[in-house]
Amino acid sequence: MPRFRAWFSRFFGLFSKKRRDEQMTEELEAHLELLTHRKIAQGMEPGPARTAALREFGGLEQIKETAREQRVWLTADQFWQDLRFGARMLWRSPGFSILAILCLTLGIGTNAAVLSWIEGILVRPYPLVAHQDRMFALNATTRGMNGYTGLSYPEFLDYEKNSTLFESFIVDRITGTTLSVGDRAERASGAIVSANYFDALGVQPILGRGFRPEEGTGRNAHPVTVIGYGTWKDRYGGDPNIIGRTQYLNGVQHTIIGVVPEKFHGTFIGYSFSFWVPTSMQETFDTTGYKLEDRGARWIEGYAFLKPGVTRQQADAELRAISQRLEKDYPETNRGRELSLSPLWRTPFDQAGNMTSTLAITMAVVFFVLLIACANVSNLLLARSLLRRHEMTMRLALGAGRRRLIQQLFTEGLLLSFIAAAGGIAVAYWCRNALVLSFPSPAAGIVIDLPGQIDWRVLVVSAAVCILATLVFALVPAIQASHVDLSGALKTEAGGVLSGSSRSRLRSGLVLVQVSLSFVLLAGTGLVLQSLQRMQNASPGFSTDIIVSGADLFSAGYNLERAKAFHTQLLDRARQIPGVESASLARLIPFSYGVFSSAPLEIDGYQPAPDEQLNLSYNEVAEDYFKTLSIPMVAGREFQRTDDENAVPAAIINETMAAKYWAGKDPIGQRFKLKDRWLQIVGVARNVNYENKLELPRSFFYVPTRQNFFVSNNLLIRTRETPGAIRNALTREVKALDPNLAPTAPFRVKEQVDRKGYTQRLATTLIAIFGAMAVFLAAIGLYGVMSYSVSQGTRELGLRMALGAGAADLLRMVVARGLRLTLAGIFLGAIAALLLTRLMGNLLYQVSPRDPIAFGLALVVMITVACVACFVPARRATRIDPVRALRV
Amino acid sequence: MGKEKPDLVYGTLDMLILKALQHDPRHGLAIADRIQQMSKEILHVEQGSLYPALYRLEAQGWIKAEWGTSDNNRKARYYTLTAAGRKQLAAEKEHWARITKGINLVLAGA
Numbered sequence: 002m003p004r005f006r007a008w009f010s011r012f013f014g015l016f017s018k019k020r021r022d023e024q025m026t027e028e029l030e031a032h033l034e035l036l037t038h039r040k041i042a043q044g045m046e047p048g049p050a051r052t053a054a055l056r057e058f059g060g061l062e063q064i065k066e067t068a069r070e071q072r073v074w075l076t077a078d079q080f081w082q083d084l085r086f087g088a089r090m091l092w093r094s095p096g097f098s099i100l101a102i103l104c105l106t107l108g109i110g111t112n113a114a115v116l117s118w119i120e121g122i123l124v125r126p127y128p129l130v131a132h133q134d135r136m137f138a139l140n141a142t143t144r145g146m147n148g149y150t151g152l153s154y155p156e157f158l159d160y161e162k163n164s165t166l167f168e169s170f171i172v173d174r175i176t177g178t179t180l181s182v183g184d185r186a187e188r189a190s191g192a193i194v195s196a197n198y199f200d201a202l203g204v205q206p207i208l209g210r211g212f213r214p215e216e217g218t219g220r221n222a223h224p225v226t227v228i229g230y231g232t233w234k235d236r237y238g239g240d241p242n243i244i245g246r247t248q249y250l251n252g253v254q255h256t257i258i259g260v261v262p263e264k265f266h267g268t269f270i271g272y273s274f275s276f277w278v279p280t281s282m283q284e285t286f287d288t289t290g291y292k293l294e295d296r297g298a299r300w301i302e303g304y305a306f307l308k309p310g311v312t313r314q315q316a317d318a319e320l321r322a323i324s325q326r327l328e329k330d331y332p333e334t335n336r337g338r339e340l341s342l343s344p345l346w347r348t349p350f351d352q353a354g355n356m357t358s359t360l361a362i363t364m365a366v367v368f369f370v371l372l373i374a375c376a377n378v379s380n381l382l383l384a385r386s387l388l389r390r391h392e393m394t395m396r397l398a399l400g401a402g403r404r405r406l407i408q409q410l411f412t413e414g415l416l417l418s419f420i421a422a423a424g425g426i427a428v429a430y431w432c433r434n435a436l437v438l439s440f441p442s443p444a445a446g447i448v449i450d451l452p453g454q455i456d457w458r459v460l461v462v463s464a465a466v467c468i469l470a471t472l473v474f475a476l477v478p479a480i481q482a483s484h485v486d487l488s489g490a491l492k493t494e495a496g497g498v499l500s501g502s503s504r505s506r507l508r509s510g511l512v513l514v515q516v517s518l519s520f521v522l523l524a525g526t527g528l529v530l531q532s533l534q535r536m537q538n539a540s541p542g543f544s545t546d547i548i549v550s551g552a553d554l555f556s557a558g559y560n561l562e563r564a565k566a567f568h569t570q571l572l573d574r575a576r577q578i579p580g581v582e583s584a585s586l587a588r589l590i591p592f593s594y595g596v597f598s599s600a601p602l603e604i605d606g607y608q609p610a611p612d613e614q615l616n617l618s619y620n621e622v623a624e625d626y627f628k629t630l631s632i633p634m635v636a637g638r639e640f641q642r643t644d645d646e647n648a649v650p651a652a653i654i655n656e657t658m659a660a661k662y663w664a665g666k667d668p669i670g671q672r673f674k675l676k677d678r679w680l681q682i683v684g685v686a687r688n689v690n691y692e693n694k695l696e697l698p699r700s701f702f703y704v705p706t707r708q709n710f711f712v713s714n715n716l717l718i719r720t721r722e723t724p725g726a727i728r729n730a731l732t733r734e735v736k737a738l739d740p741n742l743a744p745t746a747p748f749r750v751k752e753q754v755d756r757k758g759y760t761q762r763l764a765t766t767l768i769a770i771f772g773a774m775a776v777f778l779a780a781i782g783l784y785g786v787m788s789y790s791v792s793q794g795t796r797e798l799g800l801r802m803a804l805g806a807g808a809a810d811l812l813r814m815v816v817a818r819g820l821r822l823t824l825a826g827i828f829l830g831a832i833a834a835l836l837l838t839r840l841m842g843n844l845l846y847q848v849s850p851r852d853p854i855a856f857g858l859a860l861v862v863m864i865t866v867a868c869v870a871c872f873v874p875a876r877r878a879t880r881i882d883p884v885r886a887l888r889v
Numbered sequence: 890m891g892k893e894k895p896d897l898v899y900g901t902l903d904m905l906i907l908k909a910l911q912h913d914p915r916h917g918l919a920i921a922d923r924i925q926q927m928s929k930e931i932l933h934v935e936q937g938s939l940y941p942a943l944y945r946l947e948a949q950g951w952i953k954a955e956w957g958t959s960d961n962n963r964k965a966r967y968y969t970l971t972a973a974g975r976k977q978l979a980a981e982k983e984h985w986a987r988i989t990k991g992i993n994l995v996l997a998g999a
Contacts, residue, residue, distance in 0.1 A: 028966045029940065032917045035963055036936070039918075059937030067941040 025068060033058060083412035090413060097385055098417070100785075101378045104778060105421030105470065108374030110428030111367045111771060112466055117429060117459040119360050126345055128264040131203030135168070135307045137316075137342035140349050141299070144337035144612050149349035151299030152340070154280065154292060156327065160340060163323045166316050168306040169201040173268050175302070176286040178250045179556040180275065182236045189232065191276035192267055193283055199227070199261075201306060202268065208233075209244040209259035216279040220291060223281045226250060227259035229266070232275040250276070252558025253285045268304065270348065297334045297601070302350040305342065317341050337614055362841060366525070366771045369518050371470060373775050376515045377782035379474035382414065383508055384785070386479075407479045414475025415468070422467040426460070477507065509822055512786050516826025516867070517833060519779035520859055524834040526772030527855030528841065528848055533765040536846040537755075541591065542689030543630040545751035548724050549590050551716045552735050552742045564712040567738055571716060572623065574734040580722040586623035586706050586714045591630075591691055592754045603674035607662045617658070618691070619675075621714075623706040627653075627686055629719045635659075637669045637684030644683075645707035652680040656688045658700035680704065694754075695846060716744075724748055776862065783823075784870040798878050808879040815878065819871030820864070827863055831856065902934070902942050904985065907970060907978040910952060916965035917943065943968060951977050 033054050040050035055061070091098040127133060139160075143150045152160075154172075161170040172195040180189040196217030199206065206227060216223040226248065228237075237243050247254045255278065267274035283300075284291040292298035307316050320340045327335045343349055386393070393406060552571070554564045568586055575584040589597055597618040609615050626632075627639045635656055644651045652673070659668045672679045688698050706714065718727060724747035731744040798811055838850040848855070909915065909923040920943075921934045946952045951974030957967045970978070 025940070025944075028917070031963065031965050032936065032940075035916070035918045035959060035965060038961065038963065057936060059935050061937070064937040064940055067938075068944050 083409045087413035087416045102421045104374040104377045106424035108371035109425030113429035113463040115367045138348035139303045140343040142339050152301040153299050155296040166311045168308050170305045171201045172303045189275040206259035212279045219281050224255040225258045226255040227277045229275045230263040233260045251285050251556045363767050370775045373778045375474040380511050380786050410479035414471045418467045418471045513826045515782050517830030520830025521834040522772045522775040523859035527858045529765045529768045532845040532848040543632050547750045548718045548747045550744045550747040555713045578730045580720050582719045583625050583629045584718045585626040585629045588621040590715050605672045619702045621706050621709045633687045635685040640705045644705040650680045651683045653684040654702040657698045659685045780866045811879045815875035816871045823867035904981040910970040914967040914969040
């Protein structure tokens, strides 16, 4: 309590300073009067009595000042004083102030930008969704297989029904359609969701309603849809009577029953959804068939909300128990199946999982940028503190406490960093938009929504960063500055010497830090850029010049028979188009966002391990597929037109599959069983990349389209013509087959391949931007320090010149000193970089984290920068007239 | 920050002031007199240095002040010990006793 009272009294004292001052004067006066009176009573004359009393009392003003310090909330009072003084000092040296503020603005601003972005993704990824702290992603895995393996609808229902610790389970499966409103047709992304979706999320449609429980079940029984706010405004002109209108989605007329609020974009990081349909409509939106009753068809992505107070461990334990029961009840489909919870930021099926390492590295990089900026400002302050040494000495001599001096310098630093923080937030605001703009769009028609918002959390953290930065950059110079040897400093006002004093050691230390940090960033940037280049140049194993087109028969409502006829004729006609070298069909193109078919296999003559699930991915392709994509056949033949319903079911496997399941045997003519049919292997194809360039070699096979037909197929064309030129010819052919159809816009596979490298390119772009920024900052810092220390040594240089040293000798000496420092910094940086770049392993593609080229390049850049930073001021210094230099 | 006269052990002025106020409220001059008198003229308090200490104690809530009139009818500010001040005095006395005992033991040792 007393402490609180003291604080309160001081605080109060701050505001009633004047009144208290008056009272104090009055009290001291009363004391003096009493004393004077006593003297008079002892027999002194009034005049001398007063003088004696004053003498006995002591220095009145001094005592008043000391007393004031006791009562007033001193620090606050002094703080304002220091702040005003600091502002004046900054104003007086605008060059220094601008440079320091710029450095800090960059440092703090980039941190705030990246923080806001990370916060948006990791802390509360889904605007408007209630209880995100209890929301977890369902992570379904299979023993012996890597990564997320999906949930089937019956499994989902089993978990939902048998669990007790969960508030709700929701299905959220990303899908897409062609949305034609009026004469505008565009791809739109949406989600197949369970009927409880909007209720579980606590999202209330602003118009109409969400889904009713019964709308989740019944095969294709409930063609209803809830649309996004953007879609409503943009595509339907914000029609207030939209509810009840109908819209064709994938060839089925859907009734619009609701519009979600503006800020709700769905629950899939990185995407903004345009529409939602209930699970009952799964078949309409999935080209691979009806799956609601198929326990083996794993297509569901989803989330679960825990009941309040339930921990993730408890929930995981319950899910494990259910998984074990399911494994016993359905050994066929559920052997090795497991379900666990992932925090939202590690959601296995959206962009979040991909982003985490990117975000971590980006955060580390911007933190480095901040550190370098701090080192810069620290150096600037240190240099300036030398210029202000006279002022400091004077203050100390006049009786200022050392603590008081540090306090004042610290306040000046705080002022700097707060100005910079304000600027930084502005930069952050601009930056985050720029960052989002620089994100490549992952696929046509998909809106990327990465919510980066400057909210209070970001502001609080930025303020903390700001104070931390101040502590880092202002404290050391302040302590240094306050250590003035009074007698020495007053006697001589000697200019600094080039080396030797503890201050120059400190400055050297700062340069060391700067050089080493910059080196780490440079090396890292080099690695990432090199990896990006390799990745872009790396061949995925097939020709990426292939043009992809087709017609959206699914959205047009074609059934399988009509689609078969259409595709057969389209393929024939496409082959006749002038300039077309070859053409084929494929259900999925390589590097597609779609999911390859997969199913359990039974391989003739191969005994799987007890825990092994023989579940491989495959693609349905037509004849000439390998020729069109230039994938070499290692053995056997490629599919032919005759591999149709009347022929023996055929398959082509890749090298990895051949090596794994038919080791040492000739796989041609061997058999394996897929979906109750025995397939005969007719060929072995070279391994290629199927989904991205980072994937490891894996088993994969192909089956003929004509034996496994789907409504939707991609038309692949090998030609020298441009996509634009092909488009006209294709349009003609498609219109000839069905006047109501138009081909989808042709594009090259290369574009799709590039899109898939999206996260890597994003990370690389960011790291390159920040890396360049860091090098720029470090160069400024290095230059500043070097030129300053040279200018401080002017007297020494003049002396040496007067004693006969040549300009070349001096130049060499100064540059050599700078370089020695730089090399030491590089050495430290190289050690740190070797340790740190290992952590970037998963961002690198075919580049060793110790790549000599990246490290060598960093070395060259650093030394070049250091040379320039030393050479320019050194040259200026050696041109000085020695007589003038000595007189300084 | 203290500016006591060298003959006062640093940090003891607060304790002496509290002790001087133990029984009666006093004004500044009277406090100085009282300390001098109680110490049998050994301790002289520089009167000026009294006030910073008084304000500090007041801010801590150990003493409180109000205006009154002195014996010879002059205006003066009288300080009174508060309950918290009484506790503080007891604590400081105990602390002091321990320290001096320790110091004496050291000095008396062989």
